Amino acid sequence: MKRSRRKSATAAFTVAVLATLAPADRAHAHVGSSDVFHEGDAGPYRLLVSVRPPDVIPGTAHVEVRSAAPATGELRVTIVPLPLNGPGSSSAPTPDVATRSHDDVSLFTGRLWLMATGSWQVRVHVDGPLGSGDLAVPVPALPLRTKVMGVGLGSILLGLLIFLFAGLVSIVGASVRDADLAPDQPPDARSRRRGRIAQVTAAVILLVVVFAGASWWDSEARVYQRWVYKPLTLEATTVADPTAAAASGVTLSLALHDPGWLRSRRLDDLLPDHGHLMHLFVVRLPELDFVGHLHPQQQTPGLFTKTLPALPPGDYQLFADIVHRTGLAETATAQVPLPAALTGTPTGDDSIAPAPPLRAADVHRTTAALADGTRVVWLRDGSPIVAGRPTWFRFRVEDRDGKPATDLSPYMGMAGHALFIKHDRTVFAHVHPTGSVPMAALMLVNPDSAAGADPHAGNAMHRAALPPEVGFPYACPQPGRYRIVVQVKRGDTVETGVFDAEVVAKAP
16 A cells, blocks of 8 residues: 555656646747638538647647538538648548537537648538538648746646655655554654655655656657747848949849758748749838838749849848748748839839838728729728637729729739738738638649639639629737738739738627
């Protein structure tokens, strides 16, 4: 009995020690939200799928599936995680049945385990009165931090540690001191001395166990820390062309560097997304009063260059989006100064536009006037924008007379592009009408349907038939003020509307 109690006490003591030594929380590795949003077709059903990946791997991802089908009450939705590619991508385990919401019959939720770092897909299957269909959504599984222990729990475990330490030392001392005594016989000086020696010996042994456990925990933490995601770094420099005019011959050089993460990450495996290996977004600081959407050319793996168009002088924040062949999308960031105004002309799919300075930001403004007298109107319903809650951001383009525009055409194969930038630049997201999933990653899992995810994408016959309204599904991850940049194409001209929004922690 005594031996059993000692083993139980030792086990509890060890657990308490290891838990107390848990490392602190780590900063989020991504710019913007790691949540994934995608709207697409699963057979005859139009679905909006949102996935909140775990930030510790292995971990559980939270999945929400919203259906636009008319008979949503009769649908059955299953979800299953699979590697994005490789042998495991075709060997699906038994899927989980998503739970339908009691308050909203079009909403289904579930949780899925993502067991390894890398690119995954969440495959959604729908059965209903219109038939059945499947939709696969790429999801990155990146360990972004180590779990934090709350102060309250840490204090409780520390108290238990002290209690168990003192209790075990006391038990050992009493056992040695009283082991040879007859019932009701008081201990003599020799017995008390043996007991004290035993207590000191037990305390030393337990301290060794504590420090050995701490060393083991630190070793395991260091091993895990090597797997915690480390984003690519971006080195940006400007070089003037001596053969060109000073204001029109400035080249931006962008060098991507891998700080050391997984050996499988490479810089020579990039996929074109909307026809470009890199989408570069430039925003002037500190007022965010000028934005550009540029497309540098790759010179060698990891090295890109771009002749800059007409940008006013100032410091610029850079956000560079790329997609690896594995389906992993990354955003690298940097800053670069421009001491003088430039006069270059945007080429190809590049676009630049001024924006209201932050000091004049108006979160109630719903109309953005364009240079030619037309405007972009934010179709808000008046409800608050809640952090973490998926929201449809809808916009309409109107002509000078206030009528819906009839000349919208695809911009790089999409009806529009939107940027969500928190005023303090801690959040950045590039979103399409189909969601936040890059088209290059989407085509890896839906090669037949990705091109048709946007009914107007890349099809010349629809150039005159694009509707005047465009929407973007997204959830702002943090409360605060955001700048929303909306880009559409009218004829051959890219138009940019800029809005500001207040995102609250919860609905009032």
